[in-house]
Amino acid sequence: MLDRLRTLYPAVTRPLEFVAPVVDLGLRLYVAWIFFKSGLVKIQSWDSTLALFEYEYAVPLLPFEWAAYLGTAAELTLPALLILGLFGHFAALALFLFNVMAVVSYPDLSEVGLQQHLYWGMLLAFFAVHGPGKLSLDAWLFKAR
Secondary structure (H helix, E strand, C coil): CHHHHHHHHHHHHHHHHHHHHHHHHHHHHHHHHHHHHHHHHHHHCHHHHHHHHHHHCCCCCCCHHHHHHHHHHHHHHHHHHHHHCCCHHHHHHHHHHHHHHHHHHCCCCCHHHHHHHHHHHHHHHHHHHHCCCCCCHHHHHCCCC
């Protein structure tokens, strides 16, 4: 029985290991697109963005203008790094923390919205810990020698 498992297990897992980099890339694209779209919405109507940060979001410790600029910059640059897989651990960790701040700063977040943020946070935590995968600039630039 054990011998059969030893031969069967690699036969099942090898194809999964082959597609794993494509799945990693797909998940990076998905979660990065969520945040990038939010950044695009913010720059399309800057006056509305400033009003949201002044009256709606409760970002601690920062003046609302700074929070708006920093938040928008984060949503436009960090997803690009995550998509490329460049400094992937850092980009994912920074987006994870950004995601936490978004949940903390928006008191009227619905239950569905909270679930979405938890889902995105889990994906970002995975990439922060494991890195962006084989189909990334990190893998190409920093591969073990």
